[in-house]
Amino acid sequence: MCLIVKVLVLLGLYVSPIAMFRPPYDEQRYCGNLLRQYDPHLLDTFKLEMSQGIERFFLLSYCLACCWPGLGAKSELRVVRQWAVLDFNFPDEQTRAEAIEKRYFVPGNSVPIDVDVHHRQGEKRSRIFVTVPRFDVGRPITLGTVDENGKLTAYPDYSWHDNQGSNCNGMTSVFRVAIDQCQRLWVMDVGKIGENQVCPPQLLAFDLATDQLIYRHVVNSTAYTANSLFITPIVDVRPRGPGDCADTFVYAADVSGFGLLVVDIKRNLSWRAVHRLFYPYPSRGTFTIDGESFDLMDGIFGMALSPYQQGQSRYLYFHALASTTENILNTEVIRNDSLIQDPNIDPDAIYTFPNERPSQSASEAMDQSGILYFGLMDPPSVWCWNTATRFHASNFHAVAINQETLQFASGVKIVRNSKGEEELWVLTSSFQRVMTGSLTPDRINFRIHAEKVPNILENSPCRTSPKGEKHGHHVDIIASRVGHVRRPHKYGSAWYLRR
Known part of the structure; x- marks a missing residue:
C-alpha cells in the first residue's frame, strides 16, 4: 500500500476537519486514542516513510513525534557538548601565538569528526576524546580531550602534534x-595534511592507565596507495579468557583508496x-542536508563488529558513504594473511542485504x-x-530525529561506563556547510550527544x-562461504600495474 493511501486511510477514519485544529491541551489524549489503534511496528514504518513529507501530512507526523511512546522524549539523545567553533588549550600563550603566526592554528578552520569516551574508576573524571583531521592547515592538534569549558587539550601532550x-x-x-575492553586507545594516523602524504600511515595504541605509547605499526607501502585515507579503525579482540588481549586485530577503512587495512597486532x-563493495555507488554520491547539496564519492566508511562469542566467527558490518546498502563479511576471510600475496577478496565472500536505507549513512556501531x-x-x-531481524526499513526505528x-x-x-552499562555517543556536525564553504561562527555547528542504551x-x-x-540471524547466509574455492577476480586496473 503506497504512503498516500496509508495516510488517507488514517486521516479519513480518525481525523475530522474540526479535529485537526484541536487546542494544544488536548493533543496527548487525542493522539493517544489515534495511535493506540495501530501496530507499533507499522507506525514506526509510517513515520520513516513520512519523514520527507511532513508538511503534507503534518497531523499524523506530529502525533507520532509527540505522543508515540517508542519515539518520545526518553529516546532523545542528550547534548553533552556543543560548539560554534573549536578552541584549544596550549601549553602557554607564547605557544598559542607562535601557532597562529605559523598558521598551525587558524581559528574557525578545525572540524571535529569522531568521539570516544574513557570512563575511569574511582574519583578520576571520565575523558571525552575528539579527533580533528588536518583537511588543511590551521588545525593545531589532531586528537584531544575536552575540558569542562569545551576546549580541546592535546593528547597525550602537545609535543605529539606540534609538527x-x-x-x-x-x-x-x-x-x-x-x-577497546583492554583499556587501550587505538589511533589511526593517516599521515596526510590535505592531499599531501607527509608521513606514512601508522597505527598507534596508548595505555589509558598511563597515557603511554604501547604499540606503533607503520603501514608498509605495499598496503596503501597514493589515494589511501584510513579513517575508521575497528578493534577485534578475541580473548581466550578474562583479561586476555593478545589476539587482537584492527581493521581500518580506506575511504578513498577503496580498500581495507588489516593489522595483526600479535605478529x-x-x-x-x-x-568491489568497498567502492562508492555513483548514483548515491550526491548528499543533501538541511537544504544544501554536495558531491562526495567516498567508499567504505561506516563499520561495526558483531558481538564476540568465544569460538565463533565475528562479522564485520560495513557500508560505503556514497551508498544506501549494508554489507556483511565474515572476519575469517580478512584475517587470512594470504591476502599479502593477493589482496583480492573472493567476490562471493561478502554479502549485501537486499534492502536499502532511505538515505546515506556515515558511521555506525553495534x-x-x-x-x-x-x-x-x-x-x-x-x-x-x-x-536478529531483516535489514529493512520496517525494522529501522528512530532513536532521535532533529533537523x-x-x-x-x-x-x-x-561505550561501557564504570557501572558496566552501555552508552551511545554520537558526534554530529554541519558537514554540508564545511563542504560548501558556508560554515559560519554565528550558529552551533558541532555537537556531542549521549544516552544510556537501556x-x-x-x-x-x-x-x-x-x-x-x-x-546476526540474517547473516547466516554467508557463513558457509568461508573457505570455498576462490575464483579469479581483480579489482581496479591499478592492480595490473603493480604486478
Whole structure:
C-alpha cells in the first residue's frame, strides 16, 4: 500500500476537519486514542516513510513525534557538548601565538569528526576524546580531550602534534579512534595534511592507565596507495579468557583508496584487502542536508563488529558513504594473511542485504545485544536496527530525529561506563556547510550527544528479537562461504600495474 493511501486511510477514519485544529491541551489524549489503534511496528514504518513529507501530512507526523511512546522524549539523545567553533588549550600563550603566526592554528578552520569516551574508576573524571583531521592547515592538534569549558587539550601532550608533518614520530592527522575492553586507545594516523602524504600511515595504541605509547605499526607501502585515507579503525579482540588481549586485530577503512587495512597486532603484520563493495555507488554520491547539496564519492566508511562469542566467527558490518546498502563479511576471510600475496577478496565472500536505507549513512556501531546504531542524512537522525531481524526499513526505528542537531553523524560509538552499562555517543556536525564553504561562527555547528542504551531501548521495538532468533540471524547466509574455492577476480586496473 503506497504512503498516500496509508495516510488517507488514517486521516479519513480518525481525523475530522474540526479535529485537526484541536487546542494544544488536548493533543496527548487525542493522539493517544489515534495511535493506540495501530501496530507499533507499522507506525514506526509510517513515520520513516513520512519523514520527507511532513508538511503534507503534518497531523499524523506530529502525533507520532509527540505522543508515540517508542519515539518520545526518553529516546532523545542528550547534548553533552556543543560548539560554534573549536578552541584549544596550549601549553602557554607564547605557544598559542607562535601557532597562529605559523598558521598551525587558524581559528574557525578545525572540524571535529569522531568521539570516544574513557570512563575511569574511582574519583578520576571520565575523558571525552575528539579527533580533528588536518583537511588543511590551521588545525593545531589532531586528537584531544575536552575540558569542562569545551576546549580541546592535546593528547597525550602537545609535543605529539606540534609538527605539522615534520616529525613522523608524532601524529599527523587522525580521523577516528577506538577504545577497546583492554583499556587501550587505538589511533589511526593517516599521515596526510590535505592531499599531501607527509608521513606514512601508522597505527598507534596508548595505555589509558598511563597515557603511554604501547604499540606503533607503520603501514608498509605495499598496503596503501597514493589515494589511501584510513579513517575508521575497528578493534577485534578475541580473548581466550578474562583479561586476555593478545589476539587482537584492527581493521581500518580506506575511504578513498577503496580498500581495507588489516593489522595483526600479535605478529605486528599488516596487509591490504580489496573488494568491489568497498567502492562508492555513483548514483548515491550526491548528499543533501538541511537544504544544501554536495558531491562526495567516498567508499567504505561506516563499520561495526558483531558481538564476540568465544569460538565463533565475528562479522564485520560495513557500508560505503556514497551508498544506501549494508554489507556483511565474515572476519575469517580478512584475517587470512594470504591476502599479502593477493589482496583480492573472493567476490562471493561478502554479502549485501537486499534492502536499502532511505538515505546515506556515515558511521555506525553495534552494542552487546547485536543492535546496530547509525545516522541518516535525510531526515537528519539516528536509528537502530536489531540484527536478529531483516535489514529493512520496517525494522529501522528512530532513536532521535532533529533537523538542526543531527545533520551528519560522523562519530558513533558504544561505550561501557564504570557501572558496566552501555552508552551511545554520537558526534554530529554541519558537514554540508564545511563542504560548501558556508560554515559560519554565528550558529552551533558541532555537537556531542549521549544516552544510556537501556534508556534508548526502554520503549523501542529494537529491543525485541523475533522468537528463537539471535543477533546476526540474517547473516547466516554467508557463513558457509568461508573457505570455498576462490575464483579469479581483480579489482581496479591499478592492480595490473603493480604486478
